[in-house]
Amino acid sequence: MLRSSAPVASDSPPVLQRILLVALRHLRVARGVNTLNPDALLAQLHWRYAVKKFDPARKIAPELWAALEQSLVLTPSSFGLQPWKFIVITDAAVKQKLVAVSWNQPQPAECSHHVVFAVRKALGENDVDRFLDSIVATRGGSKDALKGYRDMMTGFAGKAAEQGWLREWGVRQLYIALGNFMTSAAVLGVDTCPMEGISPEEYDRILGLEGTEFATVVACAAGYRAADDKHAQLAKVRFPATEIVRHV
């Protein structure tokens, strides 16, 4: 399938149809089923590809960006602990500096928003308490009632630190955020390129993360594909579902 067709967001149906669509959407929202249909979802997943060449002149509109930022915030994490920081870079000079420490890939400079996914390096009792404070502030109730949950989380974090896999656990949470972000972007007709081809240490230096609680793991460039990015025309290469999905 070609992937250069216009994304969902740019469709503009005639007025009456648009009114009916909006009414239908409100009905679905009211019933809690404001969903994409399977064909629309698959169309966007096929449309998405790892963009090699962004159009530097096209920027993500603020209202779209706000929704994408929320896709980061709303990412689920184990226990709900959110061991991360997302650094959104739009400053042209900083974006340009990141090219040299991204295996000279041009995406950080040419995209609209470059997102760095940074992991919390340590998880202390104070971090768990801050999370519990936020539960109480959001849902009410008392912190005392959450003592069992607190013990479970501090026990988990202590064991993970002692056995040396706390950071790896945090990294796993970050990759959920990366996937959530890319899929959300695709649904909104925004292009992305996930990027592991970076030097995390150099990113930390440029972004002033050295000596902080956070460290760079992975990045994702977001924006709009250049009209002449040949990768947009390539068919997806995937093993067949019959091979990689097993039904029991």
Ligand SMILES: Cc1cc2nc3c(=O)[nH]c(=O)nc-3n(C[C@H](O)[C@H](O)[C@H](O)COP(=O)(O)O)c2cc1C
């Ligand atoms: C975690 C991760 C890191 C990646 N790093 C890079 C990268 O540094 N540069 C790049 O051009 N593509 C990168 N890719 C893109 C993959 O090569 C691409 O997703 C894969 O070949 C499948 O192609 P598609 O995304 O176009 O369907 C990365 C993908 C993932 C998931």
